[in-house]
Amino acid sequence: MKRYYCGIDIGGTTAKMCLYDAECTELLHVWEVPTIKHTDEYVVLNRIFDSLREVCTLYKMSLRDLYGIGIGVPGPVTEDGVVLKCVNLGWDIINLKKIVTEKTGVNNVEIGNDANVAALGEMWRGSAKKYKSIVMVTLGTGVGGGMIVDGKIHPGRNGAAGEIGHMTIEPDEKEMCSCGCKGCLEQFASATGIVRLAKKMYPNEYGKGKVDAKYLFDHAKKGDEKACDVVEMLYKYLGIALSNMAKVMSPEAFLIGGGVAGAGSILCEGVNKYYREYSLHALKDTPIKLAGLGNMAGMYGAVRMVLNEEDI
Amino acid sequence: MKRYYCGIDIGGTTAKMCLYDAECTELLHVWEVPTIKHTDEYVVLNRIFDSLREVCTLYKMSLRDLYGIGIGVPGPVTEDGVVLKCVNLGWDIINLKKIVTEKTGVNNVEIGNDANVAALGEMWRGSAKKYKSIVMVTLGTGVGGGMIVDGKIHPGRNGAAGEIGHMTIEPDEKEMCSCGCKGCLEQFASATGIVRLAKKMYPNEYGKGKVDAKYLFDHAKKGDEKACDVVEMLYKYLGIALSNMAKVMSPEAFLIGGGVAGAGSILCEGVNKYYREYSLHALKDTPIKLAGLGNMAGMYGAVRMVLNEEDI
Numbered sequence: 267m268k269r270y271y272c273g274i275d276i277g278g279t280t281a282k283m284c285l286y287d288a289e290c291t292e293l294l295h296v297w298e299v300p301t302i303k304h305t306d307e308y309v310v311l312n313r314i315f316d317s318l319r320e321v322c323t324l325y326k327m328s329l330r331d332l333y334g335i336g337i338g339v340p341g342p343v344t345e346d347g348v349v350l351k352c353v354n355l356g357w358d359i360i361n362l363k364k365i366v367t368e369k370t371g372v373n374n375v376e377i378g379n380d381a382n383v384a385a386l387g388e389m390w391r392g393s394a395k396k397y398k399s400i401v402m403v404t405l406g407t408g409v410g411g412g413m414i415v416d417g418k419i420h421p422g423r424n425g426a427a428g429e430i431g432h433m434t435i436e437p438d439e440k441e442m443c444s445c446g447c448k449g450c451l452e453q454f455a456s457a458t459g460i461v462r463l464a465k466k467m468y469p470n471e472y473g474k475g476k477v478d479a480k481y482l483f484d485h486a487k488k489g490d491e492k493a494c495d496v497v498e499m500l501y502k503y504l505g506i507a508l509s510n511m512a513k514v515m516s517p518e519a520f521l522i523g524g525g526v527a528g529a530g531s532i533l534c535e536g537v538n539k540y541y542r543e544y545s546l547h548a549l550k551d552t553p554i555k556l557a558g559l560g561n562m563a564g565m566y567g568a569v570r571m572v573l574n575e576e577d578i
Numbered sequence: 579m580k581r582y583y584c585g586i587d588i589g590g591t592t593a594k595m596c597l598y599d600a601e602c603t604e605l606l607h608v609w610e611v612p613t614i615k616h617t618d619e620y621v622v623l624n625r626i627f628d629s630l631r632e633v634c635t636l637y638k639m640s641l642r643d644l645y646g647i648g649i650g651v652p653g654p655v656t657e658d659g660v661v662l663k664c665v666n667l668g669w670d671i672i673n674l675k676k677i678v679t680e681k682t683g684v685n686n687v688e689i690g691n692d693a694n695v696a697a698l699g700e701m702w703r704g705s706a707k708k709y710k711s712i713v714m715v716t717l718g719t720g721v722g723g724g725m726i727v728d729g730k731i732h733p734g735r736n737g738a739a740g741e742i743g744h745m746t747i748e749p750d751e752k753e754m755c756s757c758g759c760k761g762c763l764e765q766f767a768s769a770t771g772i773v774r775l776a777k778k779m780y781p782n783e784y785g786k787g788k789v790d791a792k793y794l795f796d797h798a799k800k801g802d803e804k805a806c807d808v809v810e811m812l813y814k815y816l817g818i819a820l821s822n823m824a825k826v827m828s829p830e831a832f833l834i835g836g837g838v839a840g841a842g843s844i845l846c847e848g849v850n851k852y853y854r855e856y857s858l859h860a861l862k863d864t865p866i867k868l869a870g871l872g873n874m875a876g877m878y879g880a881v882r883m884v885l886n887e888e889d890i
Contacts, residue, residue, distance in 0.1 A: 423864060428825075437814075513740075
């Protein structure tokens with residue numbers, strides 16, 4: 267029988283799912299299942315596994331014939347597969363690894379935080395193929411961080427490594443971040459953060475109208491001075507934050523992904539300028555690259571977590 | 579024959595050395611050799627190995643009978659034992675691991691950065707015995723960082739992980755740090771940094787007289803308001819810095835060592851207050867402890883790097 271693995275990237279609106287064929291080394295079947303916020307995690311999980319069972323049938327096998335199931339979830343995950351609350355899904359603390367094994371009969375199950383899993387995907391099939399230790403920064407509605415050390419996900423105590431969106435970069439900030447603290451990176455460098463920054467820096471221009479990150483980057487590219495100022499500020503905050511991460515971990519490379527990374531290579535160049543300015547000599551040349559897999563990274567990473575040695 | 583290991587902690591003035599007896603699990607012989615700043619690293623190394631040879635003779639063996647030699651050096655070290663400049667010793671880039679093996683005939687040789695090696699020592703025999711992932715912060719003339727991930731030293735790219743003394747915590751600072759950047763942690767939270775802070779905050783009181791870190795902590799303990807203000811500021815900077823490190827790595831514990839840690843448990847408590855204030859829920863309870871081995875930590879860590887499985 268062919269060796270199939272399943273990768274699942276659970277998000278707040280959908281779970282992206284794939285079957286991976288280890289012989290052809292390709293994603294054989296890619297599909298999505300809607301998720302909903304529900305305090306009973308089984309509502310979402312049953313939907314996911316019912317759908318997976320149907321797809322398995324198409325390939326003339328049952329769930330338990332899968333060689334492994336890897337899952338990325340939007341919350342902190344401990345090294346033994348316990349999910350410590352997923353706010354976006356309404357889940358409390360659950361031993362997801364155990365639940366998945368019980369529901370599917372598959373023993374080779376791994377659970378990871380979605381940002382970490384995406385970073386692993388980029389290392390396997392994306393922009394970070396050359397590296398074994400990386401930090402992946404995802405600039406979306408918030409700022410997420412994926413941490414890979416020596417080729418493996420580094421979850422850290424309480425699964426809280428990579429919570430870089432909440433690095434304090436402006437201790438005297440007055441507004442509160444969603445986490446309850448003040449002055450977090452994501453209050454400045456996320457899709458919502460840059461808009462907040464724009465409204466603060468130029469209330470007359472950006473105070474009332476509908477601006478978003480794309481608008482600001484597009485206008486900065488056209489040379490609009492005020493948009494340039496705002497974007498430059500994001501570069502500075504992010505450059506300093508990356509430099510501080512490097513002084514802790516010194517990864518082989520940084521990857522930048524997420525919606526804001528749609529701005530393209532000027533984002534990496536802008537951030538890199540400040541990164542170098544605030545970095546020690548030994549750190550100045552760490553590459554800062556765009557992520558390559560977009561929203562497929564999570565599925566690739568989920569598969570990679572459970573691949574057997576022979577299939578890597 | 580007994581199983582002896584050698585641990586060496588090379589500093590700017592002396593190399594602290596020890597022979598470790600794996601059977602009695604103790605430091606059998608502890609001694610020091612003066613070091614000097616010299617562009618020819620062999621001047622220092624020959625002195626060290628001549629002295630080691632003499633001590634070996636006391637135990638009726640030759641250098642090559644040693645089961646392993648571990649060395650901590652005050653500079654960045656790559657994973658394969660290449661030392662990338664030791665400014666304090668005047669060394670350029672050298673493959674120290676190779677040199678030591680050639681000069682001694684011992685094959686089991688490991689080289690590490692001194693801060694990392696001290697952290698390993700604390701994990702083996704000091705305050706961090708329970709843990710496998712820690713960040714050790716050394717508050718001396720500068721601020722050093724030792725990084726242990728999954729029980730092993732994490733040197734990072736270019737051996738630059740743990741350069742936490744140069745985390746940017748005050749981007750608008752005007753004075754320059756020794757590293758060439760501005761606003762580094764060690765400009766505020768080291769033995770020299772706290773004095774600079776005192777002179778800046780209270781130029782009339784501390785501007786001219788001879789104050790040092792001990793003076794400030796002693797007076798703060800007695801309730802002197804201005805000294806309290808200064809010390810409080812150090813707590814805040816260090817608390818935010820530790821919180822930011824946790825958001826990157828999420829270690830199981832932080833250890834604080836070095837001369838400034840002589841202030842005792844009030845230091846940990848003061849730092850912890852701000853650490854909690856700026857940390858996410860999942861990170862708030864990370865223990866912040868004093869290091870336990872003082873300047874012996876480096877020798878213990880150096881031995882630990884080369885211990886064979888059977889002797890751990």
